[in-house]
Each structure stands twice: as C-alpha cells, then as structure tokens.
Amino acid sequence: MTRPEAPGTVRLDKWLWFARFFKTRSLATRQVSTGNVRVNGDRVTKPAFALKAGDVLTFAQGDSIRIAEVLSCGTRRGPAPEAQALYLDRSPPPAPRPDPVAAPPRYDGGGRPTKKDRRDMTRMADASRRPLE
Structure with missing residues (x-):
C-alpha cells in the first residue's frame, strides 16, 4: 500500500528520477539512502x-557536484525538456580540463620500434644478406 503524499510534495527519490538526474529510481534511492543528498543544506537519508517547490538540492553526480532548485514537483518522468522545467540548475561551471599530455618524443634506438622502423630494419637486413656481384 502506498502512502498518500501531501499536496504539492513528492518523494525525493521520485523527483530525482523525474528530473532525469538518475537513470533509474533505484539509483536515486541508493544515492539518497547513502546520505549523499542534501536538501536546503541538511543531509537526507530517507528516500x-x-x-516541495523552492527546496535546494545538493548532490554528487559523476565527477561533479550538482545544485538544483526545485521549481515544480512533476507528475511523471517525461521527455528531457519536461524534466528540465522541474528545476533551475545552480551548479558551478565545470573546471577546465587540463591539456592532454603529449607523447614523449621518440629517440633513436629508444623504445619499441614502430611498424615503419621494422620495415626499414628488414630492408637493411635483406640488403646485407645479398651476395655482392
């Protein structure tokens, strides 16, 4: 038997799923149960x-911290535009990614030979095995 919700409220795990922050409701429930979600600055462990509208959620999603202000409770898990209308994203912009590390320069005779190096070595070895005319 499901417990009736107060008008204008929705379960936290359901809302996180409605707003498409988590792919499944069980993932949202697990995130809340482990204490990784804060509502208005207070840790919540009950899914x-x-x-209600006006609450501010803070939680980790992947490598970033998400901050979302609830605008509407929602009634279903609809398409992405409908889900984005449920909240106002107040997350800080992501940190710039560092430049990819360039491969170390190759030095003659150092490291594993490339395919071209192997072809050149084979060519030189074949040339040295030919009899002189």
Missing part, C-alpha cells in the same frame, strides 16, 4: 523525504 521518502517530502520535497
């Missing part, structure tokens, strides 16, 4: 926490 059935009643969320």
